[in-house]
Amino acid sequence: MFEFAWLWVFIALPLPLLFYWLPARAEVQPAALKVPHLMQGLSVSQSKKKSNKVRLIVATVAWCALVIAAARPQWLGEPVNISAEGRDLMIAVDLSGSMKMEDMEINGRQVDRLRMIKYVLSDFIERRVGDRLGLILFADTAYLQAPLTYDRETVNQLLNESLIGLVGEQTAIGDAIGLAIKRFNAKEESNKVLILLTDGQNTAGNITPEQANELAINNGVTVYTIGVGADKMMMQSFFGSRQINPSQELDEDMLSKIATSTGGQYFRARDVASLQTIYAKLDELEPIARETRQMRPLQALYFYPLSFALALTVLLSLYQLLFVNRLLTRVSRGSYE
Template structure:
């Protein structure tokens, strides 16, 4: 669909005629004062036709300039944004224990962080209509992306997260506190924090239960996920031994954080359980948003503006040879 942003500017088309009516009738009136020297009527009959063509050309130039000022644009098909969505913050543990290879991806051994990334990528892709944010934590918590509808950026920031980026320990309290702080900058009735960790709180200036009180006051619902297998074969002095690589996982704390805010605690011992957890999280009650409609716009004002400038240049070039011929004739006389 084609339209003008300022169609009322077309009243300016009458401006040259208004100026013409106010000018004394001595010679031909000018259509556009800035181009006055280009539109002077010649005294001879042989020049009358050329002057008339110049006047029509000036009228066309004026029409194109006014059209450009009216800002023509092309509107694409209407697009409706999703009416429902959630404000969801992902807090991912980057402590040293996330490097334990007790997960399997496509029959290949993988560490816990790679397994989280593998499953989260599909979860993020399906979050159409949700605002997502990403917090990474270890010795401290850092916001990688604010709440945004740009799922591709969230995915990219998660893919670029590496172990050791923010230390080796686990600051669960700071991760919750930072997420709550970011939630408080937005008006939302549905605030969801998904916290993934494989250990206990061992770092940070904010204790988890202090952060829990902040989350409850802000209306943030916390879903916690304990990552890590419960059995793993490890080579020891006396040969292979069966060990529990998740001894450090503080399930009691993660359960308390979740239940106190109306959320749930999930245990992810392998990739299948982790995927099932995200399928359950996908069923969270969404919030209602006002329906937003928009139409992609493409500005077209450069076309009439370029045409007007081109005609002005052609008009100037067509005028030069006539002036040179006239000066040459005067010298000859």
């Protein structure tokens, strides 16, 4: 079916006539030229009238073509049913002060835990074609940074813009799970999967991990927990270097209990490679079928009248140039009337 997307644009068709009918400023009469009456061919006035008539016709057609192009002519095809399926993944990222620990390595360079998470999670988000993603940032409490959306680019940008300490220094794991449950309940059909990344234990918030775990079970939310942090790290001190465990505050028992009781799994991310392996396993989550969406193929046709108008404009310019050159040639030869 052929149609114009912006049919109202056609009200601009008579616009040139309005300018033509507007009161014009007083014209200065040029001095009359006395020319010999022994002349062959057309006079200047006759040639000018003929030229004006041609220009008016071409300009009118070009203007009509421009208005047609501005009205966005398009061809709509037959409706096509598209079956939609995918996952609903809410990602909760810890921004507490302990995420500053530089016990991770990317391409041979020591980085903090949050930078490593961004590095690997960005690729994970880019591969989520057809999935709805949401982003929660938590520390002293949990904040919804992005609701469930198909806009992966925005989710990725919001993640990369997050900063350690942005929402506090402590860790509210229970609040993050509770907020994710609340957002999932707003969706009628969802597989309700939460991926929670943290490097510590619950030290803040209004909901305890036990309460959040109970809510997740009752609302059918599957929680995959990821403990971030290396097991060994060399630290320089006044007495020399010594080996420490930078993840000694990580509450693995609590994270494992939450994951297994909700049907999920607990993962340990000690480096980039292990985190990439975890995301590969999450890729295997079964997508759910969503309601079928209908789409009509649309083909834009505006460029045909636009190209035609451009071609007429070029021809009009060439015609004007040839006309002026012809008159100048006659004047130089003394052919006046």
